[in-house]
Amino acid sequence: MITFLSGGTGTPKLLRGMQKVMDRHEMSVIVNTAEDIWISGNQISPDIDTVMYLFAGILNTDTWWGIRGDTYVTHEETERLGRDEFIAIGDRDRAIHIARGEMLRSGMRLTDATKCLCDRMGIRETVLPMTDTEVTTQIETDSGLLHFQEYWIRSKGRIGIRSVVRRFDEAPSATEEVLESIEGSDTIIIGPSNPITSISPILECSGIKEAIRKRFVIAVSPFIGTEPVSGPAGALMKASGFEPSASGTFTCYEGIPDLFVQDIRDPVEVHNSVRLDTLMTDEEKSIALAEEILKIARSD
Numbered sequence: 001m002i003t004f005l006s007g008g009t010g011t012p013k014l015l016r017g018m019q020k021v022m023d024r025h026e027m028s029v030i031v032n033t034a035e036d037i038w039i040s041g042n043q044i045s046p047d048i049d050t051v052m053y054l055f056a057g058i059l060n061t062d063t064w065w066g067i068r069g070d071t072y073v074t075h076e077e078t079e080r081l082g083r084d085e086f087i088a089i090g091d092r093d094r095a096i097h098i099a100r101g102e103m104l105r106s107g108m109r110l111t112d113a114t115k116c117l118c119d120r121m122g123i124r125e126t127v128l129p130m131t132d133t134e135v136t137t138q139i140e141t142d143s144g145l146l147h148f149q150e151y152w153i154r155s156k157g158r159i160g161i162r163s164v165v166r167r168f169d170e171a172p173s174a175t176e177e178v179l180e181s182i183e184g185s186d187t188i189i190i191g192p193s194n195p196i197t198s199i200s201p202i203l204e205c206s207g208i209k210e211a212i213r214k215r216f217v218i219a220v221s222p223f224i225g226t227e228p229v230s231g232p233a234g235a236l237m238k239a240s241g242f243e244p245s246a247s248g249t250f251t252c253y254e255g256i257p258d259l260f261v262q263d264i265r266d267p268v269e270v271h272n273s274v275r276l277d278t279l280m281t282d283e284e285k286s287i288a289l290a291e292e293i294l295k296i297a298r299s300d
Helices: 010-021 046-056 073-080 091-105 110-120 148-154 176-183 195-203 208-212 233-239 246-252 283-299
Strands: 002-006 027-031 037-039 042-044 126-129 135-141 144-147 161-168 187-190 216-220 259-263 274-276
Touching (some): 027 046, 110 126, 144 148, 161 195, 187 283, 233 246
Parallel strands (some): 187 216, 216 259
Antiparallel strands (some): 135 144
């Protein structure tokens, strides 16, 4: 089995390829939940939803969020009634949020709610929230603290960042299911997601670093030069004291990766890294990268 650490859109693009080249029952994905947010009484878990929709075959891969062909009747009516839904929520997408919110309000763990949703959608892969503890990534700006979703969606990432803060009432710890997944895996793959807001929250969950250090770990850089392939990773890395590059990403991961993958175009040098084409601009390129990484994993 291979366990992936995922958040945002970078790792799901790799997972799209992995689906085609390995047994889907042997895929387990630990997903960032520090970007979760309640809107209009419903719980949105954007990184979990992206992975679930991908595995269910309904993800909108033009945007890498939401459900393909979804409608927005409820969102538009909610806005007309004066409610500020700064995230455009599709009608089918909202149904997932409603169902998950009701499960959580009834006392169900996020892990169990996610499994229930995956079972309903016929998902064969294992999708695991990083923790059942509520934890939130907030961005400290000149205007104060903002939830990451407000920074990235409402403000479109156009305001200055002072720091990145993780907020919680109870320190997040890995679930039993997460630790069992890691312990049962031959390889751990840290996908090309944002190191600060997608991967670090997972690594910060008590028990995870210790567990994955006992396994062969492959990490894929989300940078080419000093620019991230997508998203606000550059600004967030700087605000967190890291160089926005493959080298900074490797440093951020505190020596955890046994093998580090950089893009063939990347001018930055990281000692003993492997060079592959990491620009997954279509499904064929996702498959090609997945095949190369899987070949490395199986040769360890």
